[in-house]
Structures are given as C-alpha cells and as structure tokens.
Amino acid sequence: MNPDYPEDHPRNIIPELCRLYYNNGWMPGSGGSLSIKYGEEIYITPSGVQKERIQPEDLFVQTSEGEDISGPPSSKGLRKSQCSPxxxxxxxxxxxxxxxxxxxxxxxxxxxxxxxxxxHLSNLQMIKGIRKWTTGGNHKFTDDVQIPIIDNTHTEDGLVDGMVKAMNDYPDTCAIIVRGHGIYAWGQTWQQTKLVCESYDYLFDIMLQLRAAGIQEIR
Structure with missing residues (x-):
C-alpha cells in the first residue's frame, strides 16, 4: 500500500485486487485488466504485464472520454491497457x-x-449477489438470470460493437462474457463489482459441476 494515497484510492485498491485475482487464477500470465473511477478520473491497469506485480504508480489515468490525464513513468515502458476502449x-x-x-x-x-x-442461471442462492442494473435492486434466487455471450475478436477494441448490442439487448445485465476469452463485469462501486465477479464465478462453477454430473438444467 502506498501511504501517499488514501486507503480506498485506486492506486492502492487495484494492485491489491490484481494480486487477489492472480492468486484466484483469474488473471494468469498478463491476462485481464481492472479499472476504477475515482471522482472524474478512471484508473486502468497497463497492458501486457504480470498483474500480480503491478505497483501503484503503474496505472494509467484517463477521463471517461478517453483523454489521457497521466501515466506511469516512461522509464517503465508500460502500455495503456488494450481493454481501455x-x-x-x-x-x-x-x-x-x-x-x-x-x-x-x-x-x-x-x-x-x-x-x-x-x-441462464436460476434457483441458486448466490444469484442474490447480482444487481439488476436498470431496474435496481438485486435478483431473487428464483429469478432467471441471463448473462449475454458475445463472440471474441482479434483485438479488444473489436469487442465494442458486440458489447453495445449486448448491453442494449439485456439492459439489466452487469456482466458480459466473451466466448472463449473471459468476462467483463461492472458495478456502482469497486466493492459491488468485486461482489458481481465473485458471485458469477461461484455460479458458473456450480453450473459446470452439474453439467459434469450429467445434469443439464438447474431446477
């Protein structure tokens, strides 16, 4: 933790989460990226680096319109995350x-x-950890929750059109899966986003274990 910043500042929170998610197996190699909005600034991890080694000064800072505010020291040779768009x-x-x-x-x-x-997920307790983005509140465990899947592309910016369509087609979703690639998830706060990611990982794991047992549908 960098004492020059408040405990809840993205420069402290993002490196901590990167280490956690690396240990969870969610950010292997140089995969994955995190971003947190702090006031009017958006803090984003760099691209192509081992996430468990990220330091507070390694983050890029942008406006919501994509304007660069600041970045890591040039001597580090870091690149802006390909997930930025x-x-x-x-x-x-x-x-x-x-x-x-x-x-x-x-x-x-x-x-x-x-x-x-x-x-599709239903009748699992951890569904209650998932927020209904447009209508507000959290799902009941009996709700039929649909998480959209979009096709992968060769570059991250190529995902934008598919993301827009999925968000329009499923306005209550707070997560989108990229087939064969990974998941994008969001929340009102970083804590809520963390809850969404952990809830979905648990729910998907339950679904996969049921499939492995020959059970195709959760009742």
Whole structure:
C-alpha cells in the first residue's frame, strides 16, 4: 500500500485486487485488466504485464472520454491497457464506478459449453449477489438470470460493437462474457463489482459441476 494515497484510492485498491485475482487464477500470465473511477478520473491497469506485480504508480489515468490525464513513468515502458476502449464504452453507456475484465476459467468454460448467446442461471442462492442494473435492486434466487455471450475478436477494441448490442439487448445485465476469452463485469462501486465477479464465478462453477454430473438444467 502506498501511504501517499488514501486507503480506498485506486492506486492502492487495484494492485491489491490484481494480486487477489492472480492468486484466484483469474488473471494468469498478463491476462485481464481492472479499472476504477475515482471522482472524474478512471484508473486502468497497463497492458501486457504480470498483474500480480503491478505497483501503484503503474496505472494509467484517463477521463471517461478517453483523454489521457497521466501515466506511469516512461522509464517503465508500460502500455495503456488494450481493454481501455471497452472499459470507456461501458463507463459512457452504463455509468458504473468500476469495470473489471477477468480471464476466469469458469466464465470461459460456461461460454464454450452453452448453446446460443446467453448463460441462464436460476434457483441458486448466490444469484442474490447480482444487481439488476436498470431496474435496481438485486435478483431473487428464483429469478432467471441471463448473462449475454458475445463472440471474441482479434483485438479488444473489436469487442465494442458486440458489447453495445449486448448491453442494449439485456439492459439489466452487469456482466458480459466473451466466448472463449473471459468476462467483463461492472458495478456502482469497486466493492459491488468485486461482489458481481465473485458471485458469477461461484455460479458458473456450480453450473459446470452439474453439467459434469450429467445434469443439464438447474431446477
């Protein structure tokens, strides 16, 4: 933790979460990226680095319109996250306080083992950790929750059109899975975004274990 910043500042929170998610297996290699809005500034992890080694000064800072405010020391040779266009698009359209992109195995497997363009979940207690983005409040465990899946592209910025369509088609969603790639999730705060990511990872894992047991539908 950097004592030059408040405890809840993104320069302290993001490196801590990166280490947590690396240990969870959600940010292996250089995969994944995190962003948190702090006032009018958006703090984003750099691209192509081992996330568990990120330091507070390594973050890029932008406006919601994509204007650069500051970046890490040039001597570090870091590059802006390739997820930045996707993050900024979600900030503009949904107005969240944080957007995370994780390469969790459960989200990838759920997308590959699901026919169609959504993952359906119902009758699982942890569904109550998922917020209904447009209508407000959290889901009941009996709700039929649909998480949209979009096709992967060769570059992160190529995902933007598919993201926009998914957000328009499923306005209550706070997460989108990229098939064979990972999940983007958002919340009103970084704490809520963390809750969404952890809830979905648990729910997808339950679904996958049921599929492995030959149970195709949760009742």
């Amino acid at each position: 996707v993050f900024l698009n979600i900030y503009r359209l949904k107005g969240p306080g944080a957007v995370f992109h994780l390469h969790s195995k459960s989200s990838v497997l759920a997308s590959l083992l699901t026919d169609g363009n959504t993952v």
